[in-house]
Amino acid sequence: MQGPVRIAPSILSADFARLGEEVRAIEAAGADYVHVDVMDGHFVPNITIGPMVVKALRPHTSLIMDVHLMISPADPYLDAFAEAGADILTVHPESGPHLHRSIQRIKALGKKAGVSLNPATPAKMLDYVLEDVDLVLVMSVNPGFGGQSFIESQLRKIEALRKAIDKTGKTIDLQVDGGIDPLTAPRAISAGADVLVAGTATFRGGPAQYAANIAALRG
DSSP states (O other): OOOOOEEEEBGGGSOGGGHHHHHHHHHHTTOSEEEEEEEBSSSSSOBOOOHHHHHHHGGGOOSEEEEEEEOSSOGGGHHHHHHHTOSEEEEOGGGSSOHHHHHHHHHHTTOEEEEEEOTTSOGGGGTTTGGGOSEEEEESSOTTOSSOOOOTTHHHHHHHHHHHHHHHTSOOEEEEESSOSTTTHHHHHHHTOOEEEESHHHHTTOGGGHHHHHHHHHO
C-alpha cells in the first residue's frame, strides 16, 4: 500500500556553510526526512561529504537521517555512517559484489536498508532482495549532480516497483530522487512513489520559502 507522501529535502542543494541551520530550517518547514547524498568521485562524478558531516548534523535534527551512499565500494563505510547517526542507509546494486550481504550488514547495525536503482538499472535487480529492504530509491536522473531534468522512463519503473512492493504486503518506502519539482512530483506520486527527494525545489528562495516549497511538492 502506498503510504502518505513524505518529503526528503536533499542537503546537496543547501548552503554548506550553514548546514546545521539549514537542517533545522527544513525540519521547522515540515520536512519528513533529511536526505544526505554521499558521493565519492568514483562511483559518481562528484565528491560531497562523509560520516563526519552526518555526525555533526545529527544533533541539529530529530528527523530521519536518510543517507544515500553513491560510493563504491560501500561496504567498508557502512559501520562509520551508522555510528555517525544515519537512520537509513541506501546502497546501489553496482556498488559492491554482494547486495544481499550489504543489506544484511545494514540490518545488523540496527538501521533501515535501502537499495537505489540508477536510470538504466532494471527493477528486476530487486527480485530476490525486495522483501529484505525498507526502502527502494528510483533515481530519476543520473546520480552525481543536482538540478537535472526528470527522466520520463523512470515512471514505468516506479509503477512496476509499486506493484512488486504491494505484492510483498510489507511496508517499504518507494522513494524517487532527481528532477522533482511541483510539476513532476504529482506524476511520481501517481506512479506509486511515497517519498520524494528534492534539493533544488526545496531550497529555492531561502529559508522563508522552505515551508511553501515543501507544501507545493506534497500536492
